[in-house]
Amino acid sequence: MRPVSCCLHAMQAGDVEAVLAIEQRAYEFPWSRGNFIDSLSACYLAQVLRSADGTLLGYFLAMQGVAELHLLNITVLPECQGQGLARLMLDALQTLARAHGCEQIWLEVRQGNERARRVYARYGFAEVGLRRAYYPAAEGRREDAVLMSLRLAESAA
Numbered sequence: 001m002r003p004v005s006c007c008l009h010a011m012q013a014g015d016v017e018a019v020l021a022i023e024q025r026a027y028e029f030p031w032s033r034g035n036f037i038d039s040l041s042a043c044y045l046a047q048v049l050r051s052a053d054g055t056l057l058g059y060f061l062a063m064q065g066v067a068e069l070h071l072l073n074i075t076v077l078p079e080c081q082g083q084g085l086a087r088l089m090l091d092a093l094q095t096l097a098r099a100h101g102c103e104q105i106w107l108e109v110r111q112g113n114e115r116a117r118r119v120y121a122r123y124g125f126a127e128v129g130l131r132r133a134y135y136p137a138a139e140g141r142r143e144d145a146v147l148m149s150l151r152l153a154e155s156a157a
């Protein structure tokens with residue numbers, strides 16, 4: 001079911017428990033509570049998406065560099081995936097990036113995360129590199145990351 005209306009807000013320390021609950025359901029290797037708290041302490045760009053009744057539907061966090069943003073985490077509540085919510089958050093991220101004078105957005109995604117890779121590719125991100133053994137994987141193995149980039153000058157304003 002698609003939420004009737006939803007709204008993005010800056011992520012606050014008080015959101016972390018609800019964010020963590022989604023994170024732990026969405027990933028085999030989730031971020032820790034400390035990862036989120038450190039990101040907020042570092043003043044990373046972090047927003048939560050809530051439905052009109054206040055339900056947390058998703059969130060994203062990004063780190064600003066020189067004329068670029070690095071998307072660190074974007075996650076949608078599992079039962080609300082496939083409804084365009086990632087696209088909605090990517091639009092917000094792109095608006096923030098432009099407002100901060102950024103020319104490019106970077107992200108890493110697990111090579112095996114075909115769904116996310118497809119969402120990013122359809123949004124306009126290009127696969128520009130590979131980071132070997134970047135992520136932890138099952139049984140002590142490692143998984144490569146695909147490095148993706150969205151050049152803002154080339155994407156629709």
Ligand SMILES: CC(C)(COP(=O)(O)OP(=O)(O)OC[C@H]1O[C@@H](n2cnc3c(N)ncnc32)[C@H](O)[C@@H]1OP(=O)(O)O)[C@@H](O)C(=O)NCCC(=O)NCCS
Nearest residue numbers: 026074075076081082083084085086087109116118119122
């Ligand atoms: C990857 C992830 C963020 C994508 O979020 P999402 O909200 O499902 O993505 P969207 O709905 O915007 O797009 C997904 C699909 O739904 C389709 N869609 C968009 N609007 C839709 C709508 N109103 N109704 C039905 N489907 C819709 C999109 O076209 C897209 O289809 P495609 O994959 O065939 O291109 C989400 O699956 C997720 O949180 N996964 C777990 C965490 C994760 O892997 N994060 C990324 C780490 S790099």
